[in-house]
Amino acid sequence: MAQDRQASSPAVVEKLGIKVEKEPSDARLRELGVKTWPKWGCAPSKFPWTYDARETCYLLEGRVKVYPEGSSDEFVEIGAGDLVVFPKGMSCTWDVAATVDKHYKFD
Known part of the structure; x- marks a missing residue:
């Protein structure tokens, strides 16, 4: 059984309006409550x-490049x-390189 990772403050990086933990x-x-x-x-x-x-989502598997509209390359x-948070109103293109399976929640 996997041990819980350290409960230290997780590294959250925000880039182009998208938050990734x-x-x-x-x-x-x-x-x-991700599993629900x-x-x-x-x-x-x-x-x-x-x-x-x-949207807040947790990727179980997969790999994606997200290109926010207006961000050129x-x-x-x-x-x-x-664990990813996408802001309300964001328009983007999803380029899915490896099959995605994720839990998600909209606020």
């Missing part, structure tokens, strides 16, 4: 997306083990 602790995931959130997945693909509400790369 790398490998949050099991305690943090339990506190958020709905799941969504998709095969490798590329598609536009606009967030009508703030800049992107945020997310993958398995990342």
Whole structure:
């Protein structure tokens, strides 16, 4: 059985308006109730997306480059083990390199 990771303050990085917390602790995931959130997945693909509400998601597997609209060639790369927050109103393109399976919640 995996041990809980250190409960020290997680490193949250914000880039292009997207907040990414790398490998949050099991305690943090339990506190958020991540396992009770709905799941969504998709095969490798590329598609536009606009967030009508703030989304928090936890990637169980996969790898994605997210290109926010208006950021030219800049992107945020997310993958398995990342807890990610996308702001309400963001328009972006998802470039899914490896099949995604994630829990998600809209606020």
